[in-house]
Amino acid sequence: MTTVMKKSGAExxxxxxxxxxxxxxxxxxxxLTYLDYxxxxxxxxxxxxxxxxxxxxxxxxxxxxxxxxxxxxxGYLGYTDRDAAAKLENLIDSYQEKRYPTFSQGSYELTEAxxxxxxxxxxxxxxxxxxxxxxxxxxxxxxxxxxxxxDENNQVNQRTxxxxxxxxxxxxxxxxALDNDETFWWADIHLNxxxxxxxxxxxxxxxxxxxxxxxxxxxxxxxxxxNFKAGIHRxxxxxxxxxxxxxxQQDLDQINKVLPGKAVxxxxxxxxxxxxxxxxxxxxxxxxxKRRWRASNHSKEFQKAQKLTDELVDSxxxxxxxxxxxxxxxxxxxxxxxxxxxxxxxxKDTTKAKDERLRTLIKxxxxxSLKDIADEVTPDDDRGKTKENNSDLxxxx
Numbered sequence: 001m002t003t004v005m006k007k008s009g010a011e012x013x014x015x016x017x018x019x020x021x022x023x024x025x026x027x028x029x030x031x032l033t034y035l036d037y038x039x040x041x042x043x044x045x046x047x048x049x050x051x052x053x054x055x056x057x058x059x060x061x062x063x064x065x066x067x068x069x070x071x072x073x074x075g076y077l078g079y080t081d082r083d084a085a086a087k088l089e090n091l092i093d094s095y096q097e098k099r100y101p102t103f104s105q106g107s108y109e110l111t112e113a114x115x116x117x118x119x120x121x122x123x124x125x126x127x128x129x130x131x132x133x134x135x136x137x138x139x140x141x142x143x144x145x146x147x148x149x150x151d152e153n154n155q156v157n158q159r160t161x162x163x164x165x166x167x168x169x170x171x172x173x174x175x176x177a178l179d180n181d182e183t184f185w186w187a188d189i190h191l192n193x194x195x196x197x198x199x200x201x202x203x204x205x206x207x208x209x210x211x212x213x214x215x216x217x218x219x220x221x222x223x224x225x226x227n228f229k230a231g232i233h234r235x236x237x238x239x240x241x242x243x244x245x246x247x248x249q250q251d252l253d254q255i256n257k258v259l260p261g262k263a264v265x266x267x268x269x270x271x272x273x274x275x276x277x278x279x280x281x282x283x284x285x286x287x288x289x290k291r292r293w294r295a296s297n298h299s300k301e302f303q304k305a306q307k308l309t310d311e312l313v314d315s316x317x318x319x320x321x322x323x324x325x326x327x328x329x330x331x332x333x334x335x336x337x338x339x340x341x342x343x344x345x346x347x348k349d350t351t352k353a354k355d356e357r358l359r360t361l362i363k364x365x366x367x368x369s370l371k372d373i374a375d376e377v378t379p380d381d382d383r384g385k386t387k388e389n390n391s392d393l394x395x396x397x
Contacts, residue, residue: 014143014237014342017229019135019200021218024126103162104186105169121184124205131203131216137165137232138197147236149196156196158189160236165198168231173202175224182206233342241338248335255328256358259321260365266320267312267366276312280305281370290374293367295360309363316362328358 100110107114125132139161144150149157165187173179185202209216234242267273283305284293295306317325332354 012140012142013340014140015229015233016138017135017225018138019133019220019225021131021133023131023215023218024129102186102188103166104184105166108159108162110186118184118186121205122203125203128204128206130205130207131209131218133202133218133220135200135202136197137200137229138195139236141194141196143236144196146241149236156189156191161189161196161198162187164232164235165200167235168228169200171231172224172228175227176220177208178202178204180208182208229342237342245335245338248331248338251331252328252335252354255324255331256361259324259328259358260362262324263313263316263321263362264365264369266316270320273312273315276308276315277366277370280308280312280366281373283308284367284370290371293371295363295367306363309366310359312366313359313362317359325358329355 098112100112100115102110102115102118104110104114104118110118139149144156149160151157169185170179173183173185182204183202184205185200187198187200189196189198207216209218211217267277285299285301285305287293292302293305295309297306329351332351336350
């Protein structure tokens with residue numbers, strides 16, 4: 001039984017990807033084994049928190065203790081494509097030549113020649129003491145059903161899953177500078193548990209990775225993992241869910257585009273906020289280059305203007321722009337929740353970052369409006385006048 005240990009109220013993510021690595025030694029024996037490497041802290045690049053670790057013996061947490069795992073690279077191929085777990089697709093059963101359930105870039109099931117070439121590559125990798133990266137992509141049963149990847153006869157659409165991995169792998173390799181002729185990979189879909197999962201393995205006939213203490217670096221970045229999962233999820237998710245994500249992003253972009261201009265307009269039509277605008281204008285340093293009137297300016301002489309502008313933005317968001325602002329926060333939360341469902345609870349909350357960006361856009365629009373007024377009142381040949389003489393903000397009656 002493949003399950004996710006989770007806190008009360010949490011849901012199993014659609015996709016989880018875990019990856020580790022091991023180094024070869026030329027003899028294939030006597031070196032650090034698969035078990036040794038998976039138990040080392042620096043060898044496991046697992047995105048899961050302890051409460052989210054998989055319990056299934058097919059996944060990384062228990063691969064460490066599987067007695068059937070070989071120590072040599074070639075033997076790992078036999079582990080991933082063993083008959084008990086991986087099956088040929090029904091649509092290729094009629095092939096005359098022998099086929100393997102293993103797939104790789106451009107091949108949905110390896111021919112005898114492709115399988116032999118993979119074995120030779122693994123032997124070369126072992127001799128050249130390169131790295132074997134091993135990973136597991138696991139899909140929740142709910143996601144498999146919602147994405148239409150299983151039919152009424154409980155037959156899994158392997159071809160679609162394989163296509164998603166094939167289309168996502170090139171970016172993963174590129175992100176880790178492994179997009180070269182020395183790199184090769186293979187994968188097998190395993191159907192022997194409740195969670196459909198894919199074993200993925202990557203290696204090189206000759207190491208091209210940077211080295212540390214004479215050994216090639218094995219760790220991939222978390223960004224690489226995140227993008228890999230996102231690519232597969234994007235390929236497999238339903239049109240409806242993809243469409244909703246696009247709609248949310250379009251709505252957020254529109255709010256970021258429209259709200260700053262509306263904020264300035266609303267402030268000019270409100271007596272108290274107009275007074276704040278005048279105080280901001282009076283507090284602005286008299287820079288020759290007024291492009292320095294920016295939210296990113298944290299200099300001491302700009303602090304008073306920043307504080308007053310923050311006060312004005314708070315007032316606008318709490319009053320005239322309240323409805324749009326509430327909608328904005330709800331959209332961000334909805335998108336975050338969709339990402340957590342897709343990739344797990346460790347997806348960061350982006351509400352604060354998105355909120356700060358919106359406020360920055362509004363502040364910069366306020367400063368730009370004041371800069372435009374200053375430019376109109378102070379011609380290019382008369383920049384020496386004091387700022388106090390430049391005010392053109394009238395408080396409405």
